[in-house]
Structures are given as C-alpha cells and as structure tokens.
Amino acid sequence: MDSYLTVVSGENLSLSQAELESLVKMVDSSARVKWRGTIGIVDASRDPCDIILRRAVLVKECGRIVADGQTIDDSLRVEPEDVVSSNETFCVRCLAPSDYEQKKRMETDAGARVEKWTGARVSLKSPDVRLVLFKLEDRTVLCKSVVSDARLRAIARGSRRKPFFHPSMMNAPLAGVLCNLAQITSNDVVLDPFCGGGGIVCEAAIIGATTVGIDLNWKLVQGAVSNLEQFGGNNSCVVLGDARSLPIDHFDCVVSDPPYGRVSSTRGAQSVDLVRSMLNQAVEMASSGARFCICGAREMNVSQVMNELGLDVVRSVSIRVHRSLTRDIVVARH
Ligand SMILES: C[S@@+](CC[C@H](N)C(=O)[O-])C[C@H]1O[C@@H](n2cnc3c(N)ncnc32)[C@H](O)[C@@H]1O
Incomplete structure (x- = not known):
C-alpha cells in the first residue's frame, strides 16, 4: 500500500x-x-x-x-x-x-x-x-x-468556445465533474436523456465513452452534434426524442442535468415528473450495476425520487448557484 x-x-x-x-x-x-x-x-x-x-x-x-x-x-x-x-x-x-x-x-x-x-x-x-x-x-x-x-483544459472547452452555444448548456468543468462522479470509463455507454447542446456528452466522449444524447429541441440536437464533432465523438449519437420514452437500453451510465424550467424549457411538464418518468424507465432498461448522476434543483428532491425507484443513493453534494437556486448532484447505483 x-x-x-x-x-x-x-x-x-x-x-x-x-x-x-x-x-x-x-x-x-x-x-x-x-x-x-x-x-x-x-x-x-x-x-x-x-x-x-x-x-x-x-x-x-x-x-x-x-x-x-x-x-x-x-x-x-x-x-x-x-x-x-x-x-x-x-x-x-x-x-x-x-x-x-x-x-x-x-x-x-x-x-x-x-x-x-x-x-x-x-x-x-x-x-x-x-x-x-x-x-x-x-x-x-x-x-x-x-x-x-x-481544470484549465476543461475551461478551454467552455460552452462559448464550442461551435454551438446555448445558455442552458452545462459548462465543461462541471460536466467533467459529473462524469467523474459517475466513474465513467472508455468502455461505458453513457446516456444523457436531456442532452441540450451537449455539455455532458462532450465530456463523456472525451473520456472515450460511447454516448447517446436525447433532446426534444431540434436546434439543440443539431448543436450537440456539431459540438461532439469537435471532440472526436465518433461513438456518439444524438436523438430527437422525449426522455420519457427512451430509445435505447443496456446503457452503463445516466449522467444528466434535467430542465428546471428556468433557462431551459420543460414544455409545460413539472421538472420532477420528467425526472421520475425518465428514471422509472432507465432503471428497467439500464445494464445491471449502472451508475446514475443527476444534477437537479434542490426542490426536485432527486435523492428521494431515486430511493423510491429502488436505486442505491451513494452521494449527494449541493452547489449553491445563487440565492434562489441550489443544485443537488446525486449519484446512485442500480
Ligand atoms: C438544462 S438543459 C440540458 C443541458 C445539457 N445536459 C448539457 O450538458 O449541456 C435541459 C434540456 O432538456 C431538454 N428537455 C426538456 N424536456 C425534455 C424531454 N421531455 N425530453 C428530452 N429533453 C427535454 C431541453 O430542451 C433542454 O435542452
């Protein structure tokens, strides 16, 4: 030792x-x-x-x-x-x-x-x-x-330095931290069911993982595709779709930053219902031993949702963004 x-x-x-x-x-x-x-x-x-x-x-x-x-x-x-x-x-x-x-x-x-x-x-x-x-x-x-x-390398991959930018994108340093909390390896298939412009999937692709992104918004799907091209995301795909109806199974990791209805739209749905509905399917469709790392607004109570769905919550860390927004990053195992 x-x-x-x-x-x-x-x-x-x-x-x-x-x-x-x-x-x-x-x-x-x-x-x-x-x-x-x-x-x-x-x-x-x-x-x-x-x-x-x-x-x-x-x-x-x-x-x-x-x-x-x-x-x-x-x-x-x-x-x-x-x-x-x-x-x-x-x-x-x-x-x-x-x-x-x-x-x-x-x-x-x-x-x-x-x-x-x-x-x-x-x-x-x-x-x-x-x-x-x-x-x-x-x-x-x-x-x-x-x-x-x-950290400097992650900052150099910042959202505004990518070919496509949208304010709802997760910045590269935080997206990198989420991928690390989820213990992503190059052998993993990583799903972001609310992928937006692709902040998280780009970081997972840099690690060498196969990535699948899903988003409801066609402009963001196209943006994520061009961002992934910059990072050699050859094993990546981005799908126009709804996170409540997952198009793949047997993934090893779900890493995501669902919409809170502030910068990114929930299209009228309650954020917590979107997450519950996505996780409900993901739990059934993921490979056994899959890891989940979800970054949600505190009021969404992601830990509780994960517990209710039978996931084993291993960590929860808070980030205070400003007075009215604290994010909880919750890591769980299948
Ligand atoms: C906070 S952003 C995601 C940021 C992204 N994870 C990143 O790494 O840059 C949330 C995204 O969820 C998408 N969205 C909202 N409702 C959705 C749904 N039902 N299914 C899939 N995507 C949805 C929004 O279009 C938005 O792009």
Whole structure:
C-alpha cells in the first residue's frame, strides 16, 4: 500500500472531495482518503495519480508520498534517485503551517536535506521536480507532486468556445465533474436523456465513452452534434426524442442535468415528473450495476425520487448557484 497527497479546490470542498474519492475508487475500490480540509492523503494499492491528473477538474496537484515520518529524513520511503536524480533541479513547497516565517524555514531545511540525499540542486524558478511538504501533528510527509492542468483544459472547452452555444448548456468543468462522479470509463455507454447542446456528452466522449444524447429541441440536437464533432465523438449519437420514452437500453451510465424550467424549457411538464418518468424507465432498461448522476434543483428532491425507484443513493453534494437556486448532484447505483 502506497500513500499519495492531493490538494483540491476549496471553492466547493464537498464536491472536490467527492470527485477525488470517485476517481481514486476507480483505480482501487478499497482505497482510503483522509482529509485535512483541501488536503487529502490517499492510501491505495495502485497509483491513482495518472487518472487524477488526466481527469480531476477540482484537483490542484497530486503525487506520491516519498517520505513520511516524525521528521522528513527519518523515513525516506523510496530510493533518493526516485525523489529527484542528481542531474535534476527541484523546489520544496510547504503546505502547512500558515505562519510564513516557519513555512520558509521548513522549506529551506527540507531543501538542504534533499540536496544532501540526492545531489540534486534547488531551483525555485523552473524546477524539474516539485516537492510538497505537509506537516500533520505527529508526522511530516514529503510528496513528489505534479500540478494539474485538468481544470484549465476543461475551461478551454467552455460552452462559448464550442461551435454551438446555448445558455442552458452545462459548462465543461462541471460536466467533467459529473462524469467523474459517475466513474465513467472508455468502455461505458453513457446516456444523457436531456442532452441540450451537449455539455455532458462532450465530456463523456472525451473520456472515450460511447454516448447517446436525447433532446426534444431540434436546434439543440443539431448543436450537440456539431459540438461532439469537435471532440472526436465518433461513438456518439444524438436523438430527437422525449426522455420519457427512451430509445435505447443496456446503457452503463445516466449522467444528466434535467430542465428546471428556468433557462431551459420543460414544455409545460413539472421538472420532477420528467425526472421520475425518465428514471422509472432507465432503471428497467439500464445494464445491471449502472451508475446514475443527476444534477437537479434542490426542490426536485432527486435523492428521494431515486430511493423510491429502488436505486442505491451513494452521494449527494449541493452547489449553491445563487440565492434562489441550489443544485443537488446525486449519484446512485442500480
Ligand atoms: C438544462 S438543459 C440540458 C443541458 C445539457 N445536459 C448539457 O450538458 O449541456 C435541459 C434540456 O432538456 C431538454 N428537455 C426538456 N424536456 C425534455 C424531454 N421531455 N425530453 C428530452 N429533453 C427535454 C431541453 O430542451 C433542454 O435542452
């Protein structure tokens, strides 16, 4: 079992933690994460850093813990050359404590020790290796960390940068988080029965999943098709149809952002009735073990609907959008 350190965004801490935990469990279902605010220490038997750095929108950096003990040099866990080789440069950044002077002292002290272990040189401007030092009450950990660009990549895929834009589209970072909460893999068939301009299906297609989108609005169906073309959605289709009458079965995931009747139309139906009716069929038609991730307005009480339909709700995270709109993201299993 190895340990890894991750730093997540504190903007919506519960959502960041949920995203990280969902991705880590895809690599090792028995992995454990201990949280200190935005800092998570992951114990896992397989390295989760690759999937985290590729996909986790809300993770700032992560890496393997290379030293862990009462002081940093009393328990180096790996060979010094696995930390940094003698011809590389490195920097040390301390995440805690908050006192600036103490932090600087710890960084300088750790830098000197790493120089002694490895023969490598310090470079604060453009280091080859970034080492992160984190002090807990009884131990200090040193991590070989990589700063993530997943959020920047998701922002670059923003709704307004897509060939087709509509204000009801889910922005790419949040759509990416939903796909991660649903633990989508490239082997999955993913359904968004209220796909609009395709914010969610584009993110699922980028992961490599086969995607099926459904929407009542022909203009949005065409828009989703052109957006998917930009992201190489070769295994994607978008259908003009009604989510209450699903045209496919044997899907592995339903990820969706149903209309609340504010920016996107429900065509006179009650939002909660639309979701109930869609889920009622989806539960019958999905593959066994299918995952569901639905983002609904709080008053829709998606968790309760899922429970009533016999789904096993595994997570519910709230996002406050503004005074009169809080969204609940609910994840459930078949
Ligand atoms: C909030 S938007 C979806 C955003 C989209 N999931 C995304 O990722 O960009 C809700 C969509 O549901 C569609 N819709 C409303 N009633 C529907 C129904 N009965 N069946 C299918 N789509 C419906 C609307 O046309 C609208 O495009």
